[in-house]
Amino acid sequence: MDGKREIIETEITMGTVHSAAIEPYRVRLFVEDEIVRDAEITVGVNHRGIERIMEGLPVEKANSLTEKVCGICSGVHLWNSVLVAEKGLGVEIPERASYIRIIVGELERIHSHLLYLAHGNEVLGHETFSMRLFYIRETVMELLRLIGGNRVQYGVPIIGGIRPRADLDEMKTQRISEGMDFIEEKVEAFAERFTSDPMVMSRITGVCPISRKDALRLHVTGPTLRATGVEFDLRTEMPCYDPFEFDVITQDGGDVRANLLMRVLEIFESINIIRQALRDLPDGRVVDRNWEMQDTGIVKSYVEAPRGRLYHSYAIEDGRVRGSIIRTPSMSNIGAMQYACIGHHITDAQLGIVQCDPCFTCTDRAIEIIDLNAER
Template identity: 70%
Template sequence: MDEKLPTNNIIETEIPMGTVHPAALEPYKVRFFVEDEIIQEAEITIGVNHRGIERIMEGLPVQKANSLTEKICGICSNSHIWNSCRTAEIGLDIEIPERATYIRVIMGELERLHSHFLYLAHGCEVLAHETFSMRVFYLREIVMELLAMIGGNRVQYGCSVLGGVRPRCELDANKIQRLKDDMDKLEGGLSDFADRFVADPIVLSRITGVGVLPQKQAIKLAVTGPSLRATGIARDLRTTMFEYDNFDYNIVTQQDGDVKSNLLMRVLESFESIKIIRQAIANIPDGKLVNNDWDMVDTEDIAESYIEVPRGTLYHSYALETGRIRHCIIRTPSMANIGAMQYACIGNHLTDGQLCIVQCDPCFTCTDRAIEVIRR
């Protein structure tokens, strides 16, 4: 006769997921260590998407290297080429025409909209709510068409160049009118989605109190962007960017640091992006698009640029030698945010593990450039 097992016997189990998982748009691997289906520890491993872009950029002409940065990520390609051009412009002391600055802001906020909408649609898909997901994908399609109208492509628009923006990105009266009309469509559709979303008790019960990241822990782990603001900290680098000096907008915050707060952050920030785009098209100044009145010189000091992108703080730095890139470093916001999600998983049920990770809107392709050196 078998002896009865002790009722207080707890067995720790490792549950691996990935590198391909239906809740993730990009490949990565996560190991959950659980007791009685409650996550006690999590370990996220990336590296599948590593392509060595910073190494490839070393020695390239700066214009070609700037174009290469768009290939870092298909979701935030504009953010990378904007910041890469911005880095060279800081190093070479290039003054940007005001009209080009407004167009860069419009493209940046359109990219924020399409990124946030992708996050919301995918989040609803993870929640198994296909109707909400398709509603947001419909709104995102409007944004993608606007990006294609201005940049000529739905992905990798190639808008920013050294000294301004490409001539093909000029905004004539017809494009400006379409932007106005589509901002009205987006605001109405987003309001309808938000009203339905917060009124659904099943959805709210699934996301409230799940994946909580306390404010102190978020600061300790250097979390950035909406994931930081979801803990109540009003930090947005757009307030330090000269490109946004002429725009009025609110820095949105939430307080709970959970999945609900992260989802609401993207909804509310999308309204602010619509507000900024409306101001830009209403007040866009006349003038040229590109300043070509500058000389390519060596930059002894490494130029640095920090900007606010959909997921948080994006950092680019490099020096120029005979017009070629030297000492390139790119640091993306997801590098810190993904690590923080390991902490956010702890104490949650295994079925909510992936939800806790994707709440920070991780971009694994952007992040796959870090190398860990282990000294033995």
């Protein structure tokens, strides 16, 4: 062939249903000699129109609906939606309610990070690690059920505070404290075993790295951003976290190893916050009903969800929600998931996506406006 080599680019499609994915989405990998040259992630399969359903609903009912956005971070969606109403209506919640919201929020962060680690190890092919992590996570899920009455949608925050059923008595406080001791012990044992395994470390170190510069360029958020060395955690700017001391965890390299270790270390910080909240839990009421419904303009609220910055906004008109918009962290992180695959072997592509902790079901409200009259 007169010394010339023909290069053929092959497209490999995964999904919308794939054994390495815990939810439906489509990945297109454009491969040359088994190296990924470009990647495209398409979401939309799980779109349920939640923002449209919220339109015109009474505020309290619309807030409850936001728990259905995601089955992993349901509590933080409800919390942020309630914060929108409280900011617009000028509602000040009791200090005890704020502490309990923090406890529930950090328990949800722990269970989300444990799910991430379990799924990551499943993709790695390490079923034993995966099952051990799900076993540890069961303790968190039962604590959330103890507080809110449900393992998935606990319904704790309401306008003015928390539901009285979610108040913490001595028995609940003791159970949560014991649970933190158990989780800390088991996660420490897992971390020691995980990091000392040379085969696992060689499989994830240097795989699909995202640089600090690229992370900022791609507007990455949450632990995925902090895994590149950027020290930014929105909790440091949330007034409700002012009473608590905790470290903002960072890692260097932005590769699979850095992302996995990020979640392990953040679990310990969440345990630390929960222990402080239990130790200093104020007395008093858990809900303030001394407020009146009124019309508001568009009010925005940001919180640090387990995956990063979560945005909610809406206006209130005659006690009903208008113009609701929800933007989840994975919407920002999709660009990083695609970028992380490029230049790496096809067998590393799913690891590159999973390291960013995708949650496409709760991202599926983004739409594309198409002009049907435009020339094609």
